[in-house]
Amino acid sequence: MITTKKSEIKILEQGHITTAEGFYAGGIHCGLRRKKLDFGWLYSETPAAAAAVYTQNSFQAAPLKVTQDSIGKNQTLQAVVVNSANANACTGYIGLENAYHTRKKTAEKLGIAEELVGVASTGLIGVQLPMEKINHAIEQIVEMENDPEKFEEAILTTDTVTKHVAVQLEIEGKTITIGGAAKGSGMIHPNMATMLAYVTTDAAVEPDALQQLLSQTTDKTYNMITVDGDSSTNDTVLAMANGKKGNTPLSEHHPEWEKFKNAFAAVSKILAKKIAKDGEGATKLIEVQVMNASSTENAGKVAKAVISSNLVKTAIYGADPNWGRVICAVGYSEVPVDPDKVDVYLGHIQVVADGLPSEFSEDEGTAYLEGSQIIVKIDLKQGSAEATAWGCDLTYDYVKINASYRT
Amino acid sequence: MITTKKSEIKILEQGHITTAEGFYAGGIHCGLRRKKLDFGWLYSETPAAAAAVYTQNSFQAAPLKVTQDSIGKNQTLQAVVVNSANANACTGYIGLENAYHTRKKTAEKLGIAEELVGVASTGLIGVQLPMEKINHAIEQIVEMENDPEKFEEAILTTDTVTKHVAVQLEIEGKTITIGGAAKGSGMIHPNMATMLAYVTTDAAVEPDALQQLLSQTTDKTYNMITVDGDSSTNDTVLAMANGKKGNTPLSEHHPEWEKFKNAFAAVSKILAKKIAKDGEGATKLIEVQVMNASSTENAGKVAKAVISSNLVKTAIYGADPNWGRVICAVGYSEVPVDPDKVDVYLGHIQVVADGLPSEFSEDEGTAYLEGSQIIVKIDLKQGSAEATAWGCDLTYDYVKINASYRT
Numbered sequence: 184m185i186t187t188k189k190s191e192i193k194i195l196e197q198g199h200i201t202t203a204e205g206f207y208a209g210g211i212h213c214g215l216r217r218k219k220l221d222f223g224w225l226y227s228e229t230p231a232a233a234a235a236v237y238t239q240n241s242f243q244a245a246p247l248k249v250t251q252d253s254i255g256k257n258q259t260l261q262a263v264v265v266n267s268a269n270a271n272a273c274t275g276y277i278g279l280e281n282a283y284h285t286r287k288k289t290a291e292k293l294g295i296a297e298e299l300v301g302v303a304s305t306g307l308i309g310v311q312l313p314m315e316k317i318n319h320a321i322e323q324i325v326e327m328e329n330d331p332e333k334f335e336e337a338i339l340t341t342d343t344v345t346k347h348v349a350v351q352l353e354i355e356g357k358t359i360t361i362g363g364a365a366k367g368s369g370m371i372h373p374n375m376a377t378m379l380a381y382v383t384t385d386a387a388v389e390p391d392a393l394q395q396l397l398s399q400t401t402d403k404t405y406n407m408i409t410v411d412g413d414s415s416t417n418d419t420v421l422a423m424a425n426g427k428k429g430n431t432p433l434s435e436h437h438p439e440w441e442k443f444k445n446a447f448a449a450v451s452k453i454l455a456k457k458i459a460k461d462g463e464g465a466t467k468l469i470e471v472q473v474m475n476a477s478s479t480e481n482a483g484k485v486a487k488a489v490i491s492s493n494l495v496k497t498a499i500y501g502a503d504p505n506w507g508r509v510i511c512a513v514g515y516s517e518v519p520v521d522p523d524k525v526d527v528y529l530g531h532i533q534v535v536a537d538g539l540p541s542e543f544s545e546d547e548g549t550a551y552l553e554g555s556q557i558i559v560k561i562d563l564k565q566g567s568a569e570a571t572a573w574g575c576d577l578t579y580d581y582v583k584i585n586a587s588y589r590t
Numbered sequence: 591m592i593t594t595k596k597s598e599i600k601i602l603e604q605g606h607i608t609t610a611e612g613f614y615a616g617g618i619h620c621g622l623r624r625k626k627l628d629f630g631w632l633y634s635e636t637p638a639a640a641a642a643v644y645t646q647n648s649f650q651a652a653p654l655k656v657t658q659d660s661i662g663k664n665q666t667l668q669a670v671v672v673n674s675a676n677a678n679a680c681t682g683y684i685g686l687e688n689a690y691h692t693r694k695k696t697a698e699k700l701g702i703a704e705e706l707v708g709v710a711s712t713g714l715i716g717v718q719l720p721m722e723k724i725n726h727a728i729e730q731i732v733e734m735e736n737d738p739e740k741f742e743e744a745i746l747t748t749d750t751v752t753k754h755v756a757v758q759l760e761i762e763g764k765t766i767t768i769g770g771a772a773k774g775s776g777m778i779h780p781n782m783a784t785m786l787a788y789v790t791t792d793a794a795v796e797p798d799a800l801q802q803l804l805s806q807t808t809d810k811t812y813n814m815i816t817v818d819g820d821s822s823t824n825d826t827v828l829a830m831a832n833g834k835k836g837n838t839p840l841s842e843h844h845p846e847w848e849k850f851k852n853a854f855a856a857v858s859k860i861l862a863k864k865i866a867k868d869g870e871g872a873t874k875l876i877e878v879q880v881m882n883a884s885s886t887e888n889a890g891k892v893a894k895a896v897i898s899s900n901l902v903k904t905a906i907y908g909a910d911p912n913w914g915r916v917i918c919a920v921g922y923s924e925v926p927v928d929p930d931k932v933d934v935y936l937g938h939i940q941v942v943a944d945g946l947p948s949e950f951s952e953d954e955g956t957a958y959l960e961g962s963q964i965i966v967k968i969d970l971k972q973g974s975a976e977a978t979a980w981g982c983d984l985t986y987d988y989v990k991i992n993a994s995y996r997t
Contacts, residue, residue: 240921242929242945273917275930275946308914309947416918493900494992501993507715510680511823514647522649523682538649539682540716579986585901586908 191352192446194453198349199331200225200364204385205427207329208364210337213320215268215306215313222320223337224289225263225381226327230299231425232387232432233260234394236401238418242308244272245282247419250301253286258390260423261299264289264321265338265379267366271304271312272416281312288321303379305366305417306340335364338379341584342368346457352446354439355430359386363450367408367458377415380405380454386443387426392434396447397422404451407483407572408459409491420451459573464580469499472560474569481518482563482570488516489559489572496577499557504548506534509559520563528560598759599853601860605756606738607632607771611792612834615771616737617744620727622675622713622720629727630744631696632670632788633734637706638832639794639839640667641801643808645825649715651679652689654826657708660693665797667830668706671696671728672745672786674773678711678719679823688719695728710786712773712824713747742771745786748991749775753864759853761846762837766793770857774815774865784822787812787861793850794833799841803854804829811858814890814979815866816898827858866980871987876906879967881976888925889970889977895923896966896979903984906964911955913941916966927970935967 201208210223233254237247253260264285271278282302290297304312335345349362367378382397401420426432433443460468471490476482489495492512498505506527513520527535530551532543551557608615617630640661644654660667671692678685689709697704711719742752756769774785789804808827833839840850867875878897883889896902899919905912913934920927920934934942937958939950958964 240918241927242917242921270914273914273929273942273945273947308917309942416914416921493988497989497992500989503994507677507680510649510715511647514649514823520648522680535680535716538680540680577989579989581900582904582907582984582986582989585904587910 191442192449193351194449195349195351198362199347200334200362200381200383201329201331202349202362203360203383205229205425206362206383207327208331208334209325209328210330210333211320211323214316215266219339220333220337221267223265223334224324224326225334225383226293227261227423227425229425230259230261231423232390232393233258233301233421233423234390234397235419235421236398238416240416242273242416244270244304244417245274245278246271246302246304247417248279249282249286250303250419250421253298253301256298258394259299260301261295262289262293262326263301263303263381263421265303265305266312266317267338267340268306269304269310269312270306270308270417273309274311277311281314284314285317285321288318289324292321292324293326301421303417303419305338305377305379308416331364338364338366340366340368340377341463342366342461344461346454346461348450348453350446350449352442354386354433354443357428357430359384359428359430359443361446361450363454365454365458368461368463378405378418378458380420380451382422382447382450384424385427386424387428387430387432388424389432389434393422393424396444400448400451404448404455407486407570408455409487409572409574456573459575462575463584464578465575466578467499467555467557467576469496469557469559469574469576471572472558472569474560474562475565476563476568476570477566479568479570482568483572484518485513485516485561485563486570486572488512489561490574493577496574499552500576500578502549502552504529504534504545504552509561510535513561521565524564526562526564530558598849599856600758601856602756602758605769606754607741607769607788607790608736608738609756609769610767610790612636612832613769613790614734614736615741616732616735617740618727618730621723622673626746627740627744628674630672630741631731631733632741632790633700634668634830634832636832637666637668638830639797639800640665640708640828640830641797641804642826642828643805645823647823649680649823651677651711651824652681652685653678653709653711654824655686656689656693657710657826657828660705660708663705665801666706667708668702669696669700669733670708670710670788670828672710672712673719673724674745674747675713676711676717676719677713677715677824680716681718684718688721691721692724692728695725696731699728699731700733708828710824710826712745712784712786715823738771745771745773747773747775747784748870749773749868751868753861753868755857755860757853757856759849761793761840761850764835764837766791766835766837768853768857770861772861772865775868775870785812785825785865787827787858789829789854789857791831792834793831794835794837794839795831796839796841800829800831803851807855807858811855811862814893814977815862816894816979816981863980866982869982870991871985872982873985874906874962874964874983876964876966876981876983878979879965879976881967881969882972883970883975883977884973886975886977889975890979891925892920892923892968892970893977893979895919896968897981900984903981906959907983907985909956909959911936911941911952911959916968917942920968928972931971933969933971937965
């Protein structure tokens with residue numbers, strides 16, 4: 184669980200990917216989608232320390248390889264371009280050429296080195312990028328105008344809302360900002376998903392420390408969300424720190440590292456929850472808290488098994504306090520549990536005590552599940568480790584959206 | 591894959607759990623469900639060699655413990671009673687007492703030893719069995735009347751059809767029959783599921799050989815089906831061989847063992863496919879064939895990842911030849927694959943060649959997916975191992991059934 188000392192971190196719910204100083208972003212419609220914005224860019228005034236985490240899917244899409252190449256050079260990026268509607272995945276040699284071309288063309292337009300550009304794509308698998316449209320889009324990048332909402336819109340696919348936030352904290356007496364934007368709605372599952380997330384900060388951060396922080400944070404946030412159990416080919420979380428604030432570069436040796444770490448995690452956690460809440464067809468955000476497990480890994484496995492269960496998800500959609508399905512998912516999580524010790528709560532209502540049904544009012548249970556934010560708490564009473572996972576209910580609309588995504 | 595020499599094995603599509611000689615079965619309504627039959631029994635004229643495979647869920651239901659106890663005594667059973675509507679799971683000490691009481695009472699009614707009786711329950715988790723109704727039901731068992739359809743009905747929950755089959759083959763020149771019946775519709779996933787399957791044969795089989803055969807067969811059949819990824823607390827596959835035909839007890843040392851093994855596997859495979867086809871809300875049976883994998887285990891993992899993907903399941907429901915979702919599931923199966931080698935077919939239509947899109951007619955793809963039996967073939971070109979998994983599409987009705995199972 185991420186502990187954020189509220190007093191030290193100020194959350195700006197209306198904050199954006201460019202709330203941190205020196206970052207600019209925008210987006211346009213270039214014709215990949217019918218009407219919606221489909222091409223966005225993120226730009227830093229100066230080269231920024233950069234870190235990324237990529238999908239573990241074997242069919243990693245072409246743009247991820249190009250971004251990896253860029254960051255691999257100097258752990259630095261100055262710009263990222265993203266298109267939606269087309270994943271540039273399973274597109275072979277031509278797809279890779281197209282991604283490299285996108286990087287080159289963007290670098291030329293911005294007058295920066297190629298290795299300072301990252302590229303990303305999200306959308307349909309197996310279709311070549313229409314490069315004429317992409318080329319035309321790149322021509323229209325205006326790097327120093329700032330319209331983050333357009334960027335945040337341009338990266339969406341089946342999402343119904345944009346997802347953005349910023350937090351502020353003091354480092355060396357200066358106000359540091361960390362901003363974030365993400366997309367993701369379907370094909371969402373632990374170990375990255377059809378999701379993209381961008382985090383920017385005007386703090387200076389050591390590149391290695393940034394990479395480590397991003398990896399750790401991803402495990403506890405983005406990798407703990409699931410919409411449908413499908414991990415995609417394009418998922419990327421990317422962080423940029425441009426050092427605009429002139430602080431001593433942050434790393435674990437900095438006295439205020441913990442504070443920065445918590446603030447960074449808060450951004451990721453908020454974005455992750457926003458993705459889960461906007462899951463395809465979802466009407467409810469579900470949070471599964473597992474406590475007193477024998478290890479963090481086991482706590483995570485149990486939380487993921489429950490949040491991924493179609494039967495739990497449909498029961499919550501139907502506001503049915505059918506806790507047997509929660510217990511069932513705990514039981515097949517492959518984590519050894521003691522069935523006679525497990526407690527389960529729906530919100531504040533205890534439904535299982537020591538593996539046996541608790542007396543509770545079905546009506547009260549149903550009333551709780553009719554809310555839009557559901558917490559399922561599972562106490563394993565085995566140790567002291569804990570984990571939290573986020574997801575959403577499974578609804579008619581999920582089926583509708585996915586039975587006709589292309590047509 | 592199970593190879594059955596058609597010439598040696600005769601499949602009786604209309605065969606039943608009691609087609610093998612000396613087996614009797616029946617069922618009644620005892621008031622656990624509103625109208626449908628809810629209590630069934632299976633009886634062998636003489637004690638039969640018995641073997642069983644149980645759920646791996648940590649919250650194993652009480653009746654499974656009792657059946658294990660019975661079989662544990664002498665690897666022999668003569669009768670099994672099953673109730674639907676109530677799983678007798680998460681029912682603690684009282685639930686266990688009730689299961690033991692059911693066994694005792696059944697043994698008394700039949701005039702046989704307690705250890706010759708197996709018990710099973712399927713249905714809602716966390717509710718105590720209404721023992722008055724169960725006691726009354728046991729009183730009504732008529733062991734030597736034969737009405738297998740009633741047994742096959744009484745074990746159902748959300749199933750829409752009964753599932754039964756029998757096969758015949760020659761052993762030592764005698765016609766041997768293997769009959770089977772199963773139930774299962776929701777909470778169905780590899781490693782057993784809310785499914786019960788019973789297999790009976792009038793051949794004599796060495797108990798250890800029967801157990802080994804059942805375990806191996808279960809891995810390749812019942813454990814390769816999924817409806818919704820949820821493995822239940824009550825799953826059991828149980829086999830009884832009463833030796834009525836007087837053959838030399840079968841084991842791997844018997845010259846006709848292979849033939850028997852294939853016939854036994856055929857029964858399990860047919861029942862497994864019937865369960866997948868009758869998945870909750872399903873309109874299509876999906877078969878995923880993985881070939882040329884580096885190991886059988888890896889082939890199985892890939893097949894299960896694809897058959898379990900909600901996105902694949904909804905695409906097939908919507909008759910959308912969106913092969914990107916198949917590739918995506920292959921990619922996150924955690925099996926190392928070479929993305930540049932993978933071929934994918936929908937039926938006879940090749941949609942991916944060496945990891946790249948094949949030219950194919952979308953209309954032809956859609957037409958194929960509008961059928962009711964869909965085969966997805968994945969060639970990994972890594973080795974020579976193969977595996978097949980079965981499942982079904984994900985539909986509005988799945989959500990409907992599971993958002994309101996209890997209400």
